[in-house]
Amino acid sequence: MIGEHKRGVPAARSVADPNEKDGGQPGAAGANREGDMTSTGWATSANREGEMTSTGQATNAYREEEMAWTGWEYLRDRLPFLGAFAVSTALGVCVLLLDRYIAPGAPSPESVIYVAVLACFCMGGWLLSDYMRKRAFYRQLNEALSNADGLRSAFALHDAVSREQLAVQRLVYLQYKAYMDELRRYRRRQEMHNHYVHQWVHQMKTPISVIELLAHDAKQAGTLDADETKRLCESVLEETERLTQGLEMMLHTARLDKFELDLHVGRVALHEAAREAVNEFKRLCIRHAIYPQVIGEGWAETDRKWIGFVIRQLISNAIKYSKLKPGSKKLVIRLVRTEGSGGCELTVRDEGIGIPPQDLPRVFDPFFTGENGRVTGESTGMGLYLVRQICSKLGHRLAIDSVPGEGTAVTIGFSSASLYHQTAGEWSRREEGGKEARI
Numbered sequence: 001m002i003g004e005h006k007r008g009v010p011a012a013r014s015v016a017d018p019n020e021k022d023g024g025q026p027g028a029a030g031a032n033r034e035g036d037m038t039s040t041g042w043a044t045s046a047n048r049e050g051e052m053t054s055t056g057q058a059t060n061a062y063r064e065e066e067m068a069w070t071g072w073e074y075l076r077d078r079l080p081f082l083g084a085f086a087v088s089t090a091l092g093v094c095v096l097l098l099d100r101y102i103a104p105g106a107p108s109p110e111s112v113i114y115v116a117v118l119a120c121f122c123m124g125g126w127l128l129s130d131y132m133r134k135r136a137f138y139r140q141l142n143e144a145l146s147n148a149d150g151l152r153s154a155f156a157l158h159d160a161v162s163r164e165q166l167a168v169q170r171l172v173y174l175q176y177k178a179y180m181d182e183l184r185r186y187r188r189r190q191e192m193h194n195h196y197v198h199q200w201v202h203q204m205k206t207p208i209s210v211i212e213l214l215a216h217d218a219k220q221a222g223t224l225d226a227d228e229t230k231r232l233c234e235s236v237l238e239e240t241e242r243l244t245q246g247l248e249m250m251l252h253t254a255r256l257d258k259f260e261l262d263l264h265v266g267r268v269a270l271h272e273a274a275r276e277a278v279n280e281f282k283r284l285c286i287r288h289a290i291y292p293q294v295i296g297e298g299w300a301e302t303d304r305k306w307i308g309f310v311i312r313q314l315i316s317n318a319i320k321y322s323k324l325k326p327g328s329k330k331l332v333i334r335l336v337r338t339e340g341s342g343g344c345e346l347t348v349r350d351e352g353i354g355i356p357p358q359d360l361p362r363v364f365d366p367f368f369t370g371e372n373g374r375v376t377g378e379s380t381g382m383g384l385y386l387v388r389q390i391c392s393k394l395g396h397r398l399a400i401d402s403v404p405g406e407g408t409a410v411t412i413g414f415s416s417a418s419l420y421h422q423t424a425g426e427w428s429r430r431e432e433g434g435k436e437a438r439i
Helices: 053-062 071-077 079-102 109-146 150-156 163-221 226-256 270-280 282-287 304-322 370-376 383-394 416-438
Strands: 012-016 265-269 290-295 299-303 329-337 344-350 397-403 407-414
Touching: 071 163, 079 109, 163 226, 226 282, 226 304, 226 383, 265 270, 265 304, 270 282, 270 290, 270 304, 270 329, 270 344, 282 290, 290 304, 299 304, 299 407, 304 329, 304 344, 304 383, 304 407, 383 397
Parallel strands: 290 329
Antiparallel strands: 012 397, 265 299, 329 344, 344 407, 397 407
8 A cells, every 4th residue: 555565665745735726836846837838838928928128117116115195195296386385475475574564554456466476476387397397297198098009008107206196107007917917827728728628639539539440340340249249339338438538527627717606515425426436437447457445434515516526537547547557456435534624535545557756746737647648648637637626626635645656545635614715715705806897
């Protein structure tokens, strides 16, 4: 069994954190490799969208210290105006005092007019200087408004001089940055989807070609005896199961983007879900001398359909990499209650070829097949990625242990608290964000 092997080589282990956002990397990997798609040649151009080397002046202004817009900031922007007002008031008072000193009594009309003209001159001088100071920003604003070339025109506003203008300039930059980040994530998901569709179509061509070849051979043979008919039917059924599994994976991949709309949380008997999943693979288990066994009982707050897909995917992987070893093998699904969390753990353990230690940290990456994928030729690199994504959305822990040549064990940790946090906390924040976006 894994972890008890005789050679003393420690079993490699990789853990996926359920609190990671979509597209994150398992904690054992130490880096986020989902965004690192250079090995497949895509998503590199999308990463260049946010480069702003041509807007260095604006970028330096946007990256200044955070500022809170308060009444003091408002007054700071109007200090020149207040200064001009104080000067004009002081001059007016001086003129009136001088006039009263020269000719006691009420000020003359000429003095009042002189004070008014002096105040207008001061205010006019201040308005002229303020406009000249902000004229470059206004010119850039007009150019940006008249430019129909989309978002890049926002970076023409790089000559802000007042605190208000700097705040608006920073707000525009942050909105642009948030938009470009979201656009890059969308493009990365779209390119991943396109890549997966192409790979999936290629995988589905194989069973179709096999069925076509079997039908052609049967037609050429004419009459078949009972044994030949039985072998033909078994081969067709095996290829049909491969098609069904591929279609199911594609269907769940498409539904993953709208996960919250296809979720029904309830108390699920995990041992029953495991037995149902094993029954779907009983023909393959018999063919490849694999003896499945469900040990223990367990219940958890989860979605029955999604967790059923996860268990079927883990069993499919176990069969895929166990059939390469000769002789009889065991496939054990063990359920154990965990102390303290009020949940349980479900472990799918096989006696297959195992996973090389250098590949284990990346098994949850999309399209990663590793050495075993090149051995079998049936791997798409999406099975464990979907398992990790679904478990993360459901709030379940996920860990994998493997010893090359002895087998692999994948453990799902169920906790009602983590699922409640995900459904009540994260999705409420998503809905609030959606409402704000619509407003």
